[in-house]
Amino acid sequence: LGEGTHADAMFRAKAHGRDAWVGIQIKSTANTSGPFVFNKTGLYNGLVLMCIAVAPEVLWIFPGDAIRVTCLKICLGSSRDIPYRCNDLKAALDMIWMDEHRFPRCPAIEWETPKTAGWQRARQSQILGHSWFKACGLRVARPVVEHGQVDVIIDGVIRAQEKSSAVQTGCGSYTVKFSKAGGRGLRAPYSAGDFDLLVAYLWLEGGLGAIFVVPAYHVEVQRCMQMLRQSITLYPPRSTPPRSAGQQQKAWQAEYFFDPNLPPASEARDRLHSIIRLAAPRLRRK
Structure with missing residues (x-):
């Protein structure tokens, strides 16, 4: 999605034909060793928060409402690492799609429209x-x-x-x-x-x-x-x-x-x- 939107990306189940999408916010860090730090993370209730460490190539997926700090620090082996580390992205997104209460689905135009x-x-x-x-x-x-x-x-x-x-x-x-x-x-x-x-x-x-x-x-x-x-x-x-x-x-x-x-x-x-x-x-x- 373009700049200024609340989400960076959106997805829906392939079999779901309606204009209803779940928003994804993506954060990344180039740090090669922990702690891995991600900024501006406490603003994404209702979205999927993906945090990516480019090296050593680790992906974490959090429910947006589970993160209440504006600066998220992840140490390998910690409680913020193991439970949220993602090794199968498709399976993780399938589970998220089923939880419509926690991840509300919105029309594409809502995710694509800049907020300010x-x-x-x-x-x-x-x-x-x-x-x-x-x-x-x-x-x-x-x-x-x-x-x-x-x-x-x-x-x-x-x-x-x-x-x-x-x-x-x-x-x-x-x-x-x-x-x-x-x-x-x-x-x-x-x-x-x-x-x-x-x-x-x-x-x-x-x-x-x-x-x-x-x-x-x-x-x-x-x-x-x-x-x-x-x-x-x-x-x-x-x-x-x-x-x-x-x-x-x-x-x-x-x-x-x-x-x-x-x-x-x-x-x-x-x-x-x-x-x-x-x-x-x-x-x-x-």
């Missing part, structure tokens, strides 16, 4: 943005690895990081978060090579008002990474930055601004395709 207004806006931004890219003659696909630094693959090779913002300043500029998950609930700045293209969806008066498509190699994006900044300010054409620094930012950003509410004219399409083509590392090396 911000995540809902981000999801809607992606839907509208992907339609716009396709209208401009570009292919859009989801990456194989979810919840990473890459949100979407454009034209088969361009790794794009998508952001959305409705945070508008008095002069009409937008602040866009520019950070990634850093582990243990913390945020971290992006690094060179995390993605090829920054796509920012800006909201105005309840709708998508602007799209910025900026290559990651641009000197200003690289500067944000080098300075470990966790936000970037974008200036649509209607913004009026009062200071020269903001005016300079607006000037270089103009090349990467697109209005999604206008039919994609040939000039805008050509400019977009040029940005996309040059964002590909293999093409820049030639």
Whole structure:
């Protein structure tokens, strides 16, 4: 499932034809020896909580309501290890499916819908943005690895990081978060090579008002990474930055601004395709 949803995945019995699913929350750790620590674990009543140790390849399955701590620590051989260790995933899910009282079944749309207004806006931004890219003659696909630094693959090779913002300043500029998950609930700045293209969806008066498509190699994006900044300010054409620094930012950003509410004219399409083509590392090396 997408970001911002209460569950990471959902399942139902193969023979069950109705739109009714049990939610699964998945946690993992790269620790190679105990204790194995999993964060934000006490919020999942009614869900299946799967905890995975990548090495030594151990899977634990807990009823969400059985975990009341926000930080779960599992030591090998302990009471949190042996009773909940799973060696047969299919059999475990079959048993969970039979316990409808403890694991309520919900329609898929309930599990797929983000829980907060911000995540809902981000999801809607992606839907509208992907339609716009396709209208401009570009292919859009989801990456194989979810919840990473890459949100979407454009034209088969361009790794794009998508952001959305409705945070508008008095002069009409937008602040866009520019950070990634850093582990243990913390945020971290992006690094060179995390993605090829920054796509920012800006909201105005309840709708998508602007799209910025900026290559990651641009000197200003690289500067944000080098300075470990966790936000970037974008200036649509209607913004009026009062200071020269903001005016300079607006000037270089103009090349990467697109209005999604206008039919994609040939000039805008050509400019977009040029940005996309040059964002590909293999093409820049030639």
